Amino acid sequence: MSISESPAPDQTPIETTATTTATADASNAPGGMTFEERRHARNLGISYVVLAGVTALFLTRHEGTATFNLDGGRSFGLPAQGLGWFVAAALAVTAGIQLWRGYGKYTNVVLAMASILVFMSFLSWAAAGRSFSFIGMLASAVTFSTPLIFGACAGIMCERSGVVNIAIEGLLLSGAFTSALVGSIAASWPGLGDSSGFWVGVLAAMIASALLAWLLAWLAIRFKVDQVIVGFFINFFVLGLTSFLSSRVLTENPDYNDTPTLGAWKIPLLERIPILGQILFQQTVFVYSAMLLVVVFTWFLFRSKWGLRTRAVGEHPRAADTLGINVLRLRYRNVILAGAIAGFGGSWWTATIGRFNENITNGRGFIALAVVIVGRWHPVGAISAALLFGLFDSVADKLSLLNTGLPSEFIKMTPYLMTIVVVAGFVGRSRGPKAAGQPYESQ
C-alpha cells in the first residue's frame, strides 16, 4: 500500500501537531466537518482508488476456483478472477461515493466491508485452484491474537492512568518464564497434579510480572525516571535475566522446564454453533479469559468509579488531584494490576508450547503496543486490532503453505505499516491519554 506518504495538504503548511489541532479546531468548514476530517475523508477515498487499482492489476491474475473448507466437511468456492474484477469494480464505486459526498456515520462500516472484500479476493487469488481450511485460519487467528489482547489491555490500563508502558514485551516475557519454571516445579509437588501445578505457575507469573510492573511504577513515579527509558530497561533486563537463567538453570535441569500444554476446553452448546463454534468456542481457557477481560475491563473503564478516576488521572492529573483523588496511588495500583494481566498473558506461551525458550515472546509485546495505538486506547478497539493482527499472522502462516510466490514478509509487515498510517493520522487519528509519560508531583 502506498498510503504511508502524506499528500500535500490543501491548507497552510503544518508545522507541528499543536498548530494542526489549532487549525482543525478553529476552522469549521461547511457541513460541520473540520479540515482534518475532510482531509481524512479525501485520503480514504484515495486509498479506495489505490486498492481498486491494486485489486484489478494483481488479484485478477489467477484463474480457477478457490475452495474454502468450513467445518463438518462443508465448503464453498469462489472464482478468483471473477471475484477480483467484482471487488475492483465495487471499490471503484465506493471510492467515487467517498470522494463525492462521503458516508457520514457509516464510514467505518463501509471501510470494514471493503477490507473484507479485498481480503476475500486476496485469499481467492492466493488459493486459486486449490483448497484450504478457512475455519482453521480464522481459529488460529484467534489463538495468535490472545497474548496480544492481554498485552494490549495491560498497556491500556497503564497509559489510561498516565504511565507509558513500553515494557509490555518484558512483562509478557517474565510471565512466560515464571509460569514455565514454577509450573514445572509445582507439578512435581506431592498432591499437586499437572493441571493444578500449571495454575500455580500462572499465579506465580502474575506475581512476577506485577512485581516488575511495580518496579516500573516505582522508578517512574518515585524517581521520575523517563518512562520510555524505564520501559526499555525492563525489556532489556527481563530479556537478559530470563536468557541467563534459561541457559544457567533450565538447560541443566530440564525438569524445571517441562509443563503440560493446555488442551482446548470446548464450551458445551456454544461449540456446536456452525462456523463460529469452531472459531471461538473450541479454544483454550486463555482465549475465553481474554474475551472476558475485554468485556469486564471495558465496563469498568467506562462505567465504574474506578474507571472514571483512572481516565481522569491519565488525562488531567492536576484536576483529579484537586477533586481528592490520590493520583500516585491510583497509578501504582493500575500499573501493578496491568503487570498481573501481562503476566497471565505471558503464561499463554507456556500453555501453548509447554516450555520456555530464550526470547520466546519475540517482539509480541511491541505488537501489543501497536495494538494499543491502533485500537485507540480502548479495550474493544484493542481486541479488534489484535484479532486483525492475529489474522495477518495466520495468513502469513497459510501463505507459506500455499506457495503463492508472495513473500510472507510483506504480510507480516502489514500490521506495522498500518500502525504508522494510523499514528500519522492519514485516515483518522489515534490520540493517547494526554498525561501519559509525564511524572506527576502533587502540591
Added chain:
Amino acid sequence: MTAATVDGGSSSGPRGDERTPKAVAFFDRIDAYNNLLLPVLAIVSALVAGAVIIGLTDIDRLKEGDILGILGTIKDAYLALPAGALGSLNGISETIVSATPLILAGLCFAIAARSGLFNIGATGQMFAGGMASVWVGFSMNGPGIVQVPLALLAGIVAGGIWGGIVGFLKARTGAHEVITTIMTNYIAGLLTLWLLKTDAFQQPGKDNPISKTVRPEGRLPDLFFWSDNPALRAHWGFLVAIAGAMFTWWLFERSKIGFELRTFGSNADAARYAGMKPATLTTMAMFIAGAMAGLAGASQVIGTQGYATESFAGSIGFDAIAVALLGRNKPTGIVFAAFLFGILEAGGRRMQLETDIPLDVVLVLRALIVLFIAAPALTRLLWRLKREGGGSALQFRGWGA
C-alpha cells in the same frame, strides 16, 4: 561550586544539609568537578547486582552451602572480563570490533536526543544502511579506494533516508517517533529478510538468507594491518566511528545547524519564535541520526562480516541507547561507554569459556547500568549522596507531542 548537569536535566545546586557526613561531602566534592562519579557508581552498582544474580543462580553450590566457592566463581568471572577483553592483542581487537558499531549507533541516538527526539530506530536504520552498503560492496568491482567510500556513502544515504522518513512523518503529521521507529525497525528487518532471499542479494547456492560476499578490496581495511594474524578482526570502521564522534562534536559545538538542533531540542517553542523551522529541523536531525546508524550497519557488513545476514544489526540498536545514556549523549562519553560495553562483550565470551557463566549475564549488566544511569536519584539514594542533579538528558513528552 554548582556542577552544571549535562544537557538539561534538573540542574539544581547542592541542597543545604547541615548533617552531611564527611564521606558524602567528599563524594560530592569529587562530583562537583566532573560528571564522572555517577557513571562510575552506576557501573559499580550494576556489577554488585550482577554478582548477586550470579551467586543466587549457582544452585549446586547453594545447596551445599559453599559460599566461598560462589565468591570464587564471581571473582573468576569478573577477572575474566578485563583479561579477556584487554589481556591480549586479540582481545583488544575483539573489544574494538564490538565497540565500533556501538559508537556509531550511540551517536545516532544522541544526535536525535539532543534535538529532542527519542530515536529508538537505530536497528532499522542500520538495516537500511547496511543493505545499501553491502549491495554496493558486492556488485562493484573497482579498487578499494573508490569502492569503500562509495559503500560507506550508500550506508549514510540509506540510513539517513530511513531515519528521515520518521522525522518527516513527525514534522508533517505529529506521528510520535517512539511508535514509528519501533514499527520501522520491524519493517526494515522484514525487508532485509526478504531482500536476502531475492536473486539480487542472495549468495548463489545457499538456502539460508545470506548476501553475496564483498570482495576483499571492497572491505574496510584491517586496523592492525602490520599483523598477519587473521584472527584480528578490527577494521577501519573504528576510525570511521571516531570520525563520526568528531563530526558530532563539531555539529553540536561549532556549526549553525547544530546550534539550531540543540535549541530546538531543549525548547521547541523558543526555537520556533526565533524563526527556526521545526519541520526542517526534525527531518534533518533524524536524517543525520539515521546516517550514523547507517554507517554502523555499513561497518558491520563491509567491515566485520563481509556479507549481510538477517541479524547483522543484532541488538546493537538497542544497546546503543544504553551507550548513549551512559555517555550522557556526548561524543567522548559515547566512545568511552561503547568501549566499556565492548569490554563486557569481548570479555564476556572469555568468561563464558572459563567459568561456565552464560554470556547473557552481560545483557543483565548492561540493563542494570542503564537503570542506575537513568535513575540518578536511585543511585544517589543507594550510595547516600545528597547532591541532586545529573538527570537523564531526555524527558518523554507524551504521545501527543
